[in-house]
Amino acid sequence: MSAPIKYALLAVAIVLVGYNSVYVRKLSDVRNAEKALDFDAKAYALRFLDTTLPAHPEKAIDLPLLAQALTADPARAFSWSHAQNNGNNRFFLVKGSGKITAIDSEYAYLAVEGVPQKVKLATRYIIGTAARDGSGLISVNEFTTTMDMNTVSEELNKLIRNQVLPPFKAAAKPGETVQFTGGVELQRDAAAPDLWEITPMILVIH
């Protein structure tokens, strides 16, 4: 084989290897592809609040029943609780109906028949994981990372602040009756609460 042909073949081989070794993609395309694979906590939280939770009313315990059980049979009461770990802090999803007795900058206070203690709905600070964990419908084993699950909690709390509370705060007045579903956090080793603080998730004013 003559030298020019050899060099030509070598050049073709180098070009082919080079062409197949280097890929040029837009950085924005790569970032968008990575984003598409990212877990969408906001969409998950929205689906949970708007679809999953309303489809499972049986997951919510009647607040008067829970209040009574906590005094009479705490072990039974805590068997209705949930948490992502087996620690002292436990979460319940509760439901009920009560008359609004007062409203301040942080809470709406309710009188709930069958519940001797005061009941308040949080209307300003939506903190913690009661909304995520109360129903037991969200499990750590669904998620690739615990960060994803924790971001769901933050997104749920945001949705409650931005979607559930504004219409309620605009319409709620003392004397009106509100039907509620929400999360409650209790400590297993503490006495039955003398005040119920509920993170509201579904609110309907009658």
Place this chain on the structure above:
Amino acid sequence: MKKLTIALLSLSLLLAGCSPGGGGQQPKKIAIVVSTLNNPWFVFLAQTAAAKAKALGYESKIFDSQNNTALESDHFENAIASGYNAILFNPTDAKGSVINVKKAKDAGIPVFCMDREIDSRDAATSQILSDSYSGCIDLGKLFVKALNKKGNYVELLGIVSDDNTWNRSKGFHSVVDNYPQLRMVAQQSADFDRNKAMEVMESILQAHPDIDGVFAGNDAMAMGAWQALTAAGLAGKVKVIGFDGAEDAINSIKEGKLTATAMQFPKTIAELAATDADEYFKGKRDFPHKLPIPVDVVSAANIDKYTAYGKKN
């Protein structure tokens, strides 16, 4: 040819009988790979895992990754080549460590993560993790109360590639960010390291001498921050909060220095991981992918109930 085949088969059976996983007399071997032994908390974790493995009848060896993913990778290759039967693993990097766990899985070696998470649901046989997020929600509530809902504060982050760093930070901010009069004037990583935290804090204090609180992602950094604050004459004025339940932090709370920490339970985590390995050897396969372990807030109000790395008996 037939004689040669029989001889080879006999030799294979003999070798299988002698191997640790072959049901012979030698005990199975467990590798304990930890992110660093430069932090007493991880030393306790590793030594507890080794003690439990021994109590269950297994040989074990501790490997120190020195917070270096490449070194961690070498440890995994050594563990696989040396015939270890299980790995109890405290990762250096949530994403970067997944490949090591997959290698072990492909080699038929179960991996049980301790304390730190890898970003995979199914590479590890199970992951036993402190519930850092929930713990930091409680710490955030305590911080808000301690600062009376207002003031300037600094956050010291751990290793930025570790999920615990962000779970702690996010849990804390999910509470504190609701209070607009609490202003974070600086947020910097000190890699969970006491000396780095001291240097970072010294540097932050140059620009922000008027701070009221420090939230550190672990106790080592909280102690480093405390040293810097002491040197600047600010100890006692500034509320410092850590996370771990390490010995020096517990002592510091007793002495009225640190305001609070979150007690992780490394004994529970390490012993559960070793027990899981034992149950795996005995045939169990249905482990939870992730098992969060609760953490407790420890402050002057309940310090009497706690000792280093756990609760008093």
